[in-house]
Amino acid sequence: MYYRILNSLLIIGLFISCTTQNQKSDEEVVINNPTNKVKLSSEIVWEKLNPARGDKSPQAGTIFGDRKGEVPTGFLAKFVDGFSSPPHIHNVTYRAVVIKGTIHNDDPKAENMWMKPGSFWTQPQGEAHITSAKGEENIAYVEIDKGPYLVRPTDQAIDNGERPINIDVSNIVWLGSDRSNWVSQLAKINFLWEKDGLQGLFIKLPKNFKGELLSEGSIFHAVVISGGVDYTLPQNQELKHLDAGSYFTSTDRAKHTLSTKNESVIYIRTNGSIKVK
Known part of the structure; x- marks a missing residue:
């Protein structure tokens, strides 16, 4: 919501x-x-965000830091039109801003809420969710306070006390x-x-x-x-x-x-x- x-x-x-x-x-x-x-943006080097998913993985391009290390990091995430992840968790909390396209990020059972460019959201550590995208080009800026940034299955879900925030650009x-x-x-x-x-x-x-x-x-x-x-x-x-x-x-x-x-x-x-x- x-x-x-x-x-x-x-x-x-x-x-x-x-x-x-x-x-x-x-x-x-x-x-x-x-x-x-x-x-x-033309100098961003792209690689697989989640190599375990092979060609189905979104792309990631580091802006600062190192998402595979333990330092604060900012990177771009790029999704193909129609992308939808399986339910999963992350080992760290992240913040994100939509730059291009439209992106949905929420509980696996939630109805789609498509966030347009300029929208902001947070995803708490350990909370199960899915991420979807639609549009010719879909890019978000993602930020973590400490890495590494990892994807884990939902059977490792935890409640760390944080709650997600989704702010549509129209509510800024x-x-x-x-x-x-x-x-x-x-x-x-x-x-x-x-x-x-x-x-x-x-x-x-x-x-x-x-x-x-x-x-x-x-x-x-x-x-x-x-x-x-x-x-x-x-x-x-x-x-x-x-x-x-x-x-x-x-x-x-x-x-x-x-x-x-x-x-x-x-x-x-x-x-x-x-x-x-």
Whole structure:
């Protein structure tokens, strides 16, 4: 089911805490040794997500980390039209965002609830579920806090106390500059989750945006969910076009210079504050 109330309560709580933080002005941010990096969607290396299923396996492309290791990881999962997994569990909890196509993820007996691009869901560790997809191209961004990411049979199911969240794109609640001092220039923000000093959020940039995203965290991962952004690397002023599924990152305080031609949505995972100017 969709958790409109849960999403709203989470936003209110995060909004209260986030708006009380001091924001450093643009003039105060001096970056002597920028750590900015980008990865284009065309540079993603694809492999089988679940090799045990052979040709029926979805494809996976690592963005950061290593889903076979014990580190935080973000990767893209690609499903063919009509894909439907058998009931299964995972050994870790994951979060996910639909990038292309439509995806259903729920209890094996649940009716299909097709999530469109921009929708967000979580899958608790050990809970039995199925994943289905329909569309010419179906891609989701998947994120784990610690690997490895494994598929297990349902006879190993457990209840770890977490409950799944499914938020359709139509239920995303956007905050503008009148509700959050993290955004300006008609940009909008949605606070999705917070855990152990980390948080996940959406940023929506308007059409013809030109500005900067200032990040303060030592952890900063950003994935383009829809639209596209032109990104200027500070090291050499090289311009990169980041379409849906592309990625940019930094490991220290950073300025990310962005422009758009169309409205664009970016998912961010960070341990610090941000400011869109």
